[in-house]
Amino acid sequence: LVSYRIRPLSLILQYAPMGSLESILKEYKRTNTQLSLTIYQKLIIQIACAIDHLHNNNIIYLDLKSENILVWNMPQPRLPSNGQVLVKLSDFSISRILSSIGTKGFAGTEGYIAPEIVRFTGDELYTEKADIFSFSMLMYECLSLNHPFSRNKRDHARELILHGWRPSLTEQELSSPTLILDLMIACWSEHPNDRPSAKDIYQLSSSLEFRHLMDIIEIGHRDEFNDSNTLATVSYRENNEHFENDDNDIVNIPTADCWFIRQSKQIQQSSIVIVAYDQFNAVSQQIINLGNCEIRSIYYHIHDHVILLADRQNMIYIYCTQTFQKLNQFHLIHHQENGHPIYMTSLLETSIIFLLLSDNSIYSIDLSIILHRSKNIISSTIDLCYRYIANVSLPTFKILALPTASGRNVEIWCGCSLGNIRIIDVRTAQLSVQLSHQLLTGSSAVHLLCGLKNSTYQYSIWTAMKTGSVVCVWNHLSRRIINQIDCSQIIKRFNDDSNDITIDSILPTRILVFIGLNTGHIIIVKSSTIQVLYTVHAYDQQVLHLFSLSSSALSSSSSTTINESHDNRFITQFKYLQEK
DSSP, X not given: OOEEETTTTEEEOXXXXXXXXXXXXXXXXXXXXXXXXXXXXXXXHHHHHHHHHHHHTTEEOOOOSGGGXXXXXXXXXXXXXXXXXXXXXXXXXXXXXXXXXXXXXXXXOTTTSOHHHHHTTTOSOBOTHHHHHHHHHHHHHHHHSSOTTTTOOSSOHHHHHHTTOOOOOOHHHHTSOHHHHHHHHHHTOSSGGGSOOHHHHHHHHTSTHHHHOOOOOOOSOGGGEEEEEEEEEEEEOSOOTTOOOTTOOGGGOOOEEEEEEEEESSSSOEEEEEEEEOSSSEEEEEEEEEESOOEEEEEEETXXXXXXXXXTTOEEEEEETTTOOEEEEEEOOOSSSSOOEEEEEEOXXXXXXXEEETTSEEEEEEHHHHHTSOHHHHTTTGGGSEEEEEEOSSOEEEEEEEEOTTSSSEEEEEEEGGGEEEEEETTTTEEEEEEEOTTSTTOOOEEXXXXXXXXXXXXXXXXXXXXXXXXXXXXXXXXXXXXXXXXXXXXXXTTOOOTTOOEEEEEEOSSEEEEEETXXXXXXXXXXXXXXXEEEEOOSSOOOOOOOSOXXXXXXXXXXXXXXXXXXXXXXXXXXXXXO
């Protein structure tokens, strides 16, 4: 409201230069262009804020739709813009004052009216939750660029709503971020008490994960499986000839498979759950029963396209990532009786796997021998496919295989107790260097050890200890800590509880590094400068594993040096891809 006059009674309002949201959505539809997730999120935030303001002042709006939303600033389809969005609610002609028990009266636009109003034609009491139902239809309209129920041409929207029907979604719309879909479905719930408040909508839509969290699935029922030793990995598909797709929908062609090991609580039975993913969403699932065994380690070897499983009895199973068939298995005969597998690693360019046992012994396994011999022949040459390397002589929890500076040999970095890192020279089978996180007070076991390839023979090593909130970055060649991140200090900036924070997972990629915490936070930092870019709090429990669904994110840059201008370009591309 800019001003008013008594005679004649007049209200002078701000001028909305871009008209109604409805007209802009029509233009997007005409040009076959979808709203970007950034624009969509900004619209939802601003409209939810306006509705929340009305509800706090005991006003029900009653006619929420795109036609009644005026636009001051918003990107036009296929035209350059600064990305700014500014919209406001208008037309309060049928809005009502809300009493403590609710209000009555039939009002609204067909397709947007809540079922409790339609069912009794406004003769029964209803609350501000009627606006929330209309909000869900507005969310649908902005997502699909269609009026609610416009795809159901034979029936009236009023009858459809009364019979529990809701607007239909295409496959493309169903691949939208999961929180957008979940919020929309919650808002159009049949019962008003099941719908969120406008304040709830505002808080959820304001979060970073609202437009970035693409999909959520549950792997079985939690009470049936033992989650104390959760094992998982991801494999990448070179081709998709083994994937049958009746719809010929390119969007749903999987590019990666997540492998989850489930151990039964009741009986000693294990299984693999394989979930196929396209760019963002799970598209299929299958289960492989492993029988009476207890899997202790899983590893994806990208060079040979196989998954290795190691059970408590030192049986090694090898599965093809393309056909999901078991290729071979063998028994690793350990020279001591009390050691069982706990971790595997390898150099990406070779067929050698390094296996860590619970008694701190390290073995190497030559996959080239196993994969090129039949199951009958392998039993007679089993002693040729693996060999004992060394014992670390300290309690060891993780290992990482890296090339030496010359590239002619392999060294194994071992994450040990009391913050120690021991480096074993594979050729001599001797301890070459011992490092320590000695500057960190109260150093405990090194339980995370991840490598990021910077150039041909140079890596950055990311480490974290079982207790404490500090992530360290080591230079592979100088063997020194070059950077560190205190995650508790980062969480404090966002006014979240930072007590007893521990690091549960680290995913280094070429541009970004993702750090998962026991509090459910994910911290995203720039890999070259460890500048904190985002902090996401989408979960309330531990982030046990982090994987990339694209193998290209893990490959090193083509140039050996990345300057600041290149970093900014990559970050911009990351944001663009996330929005797409």
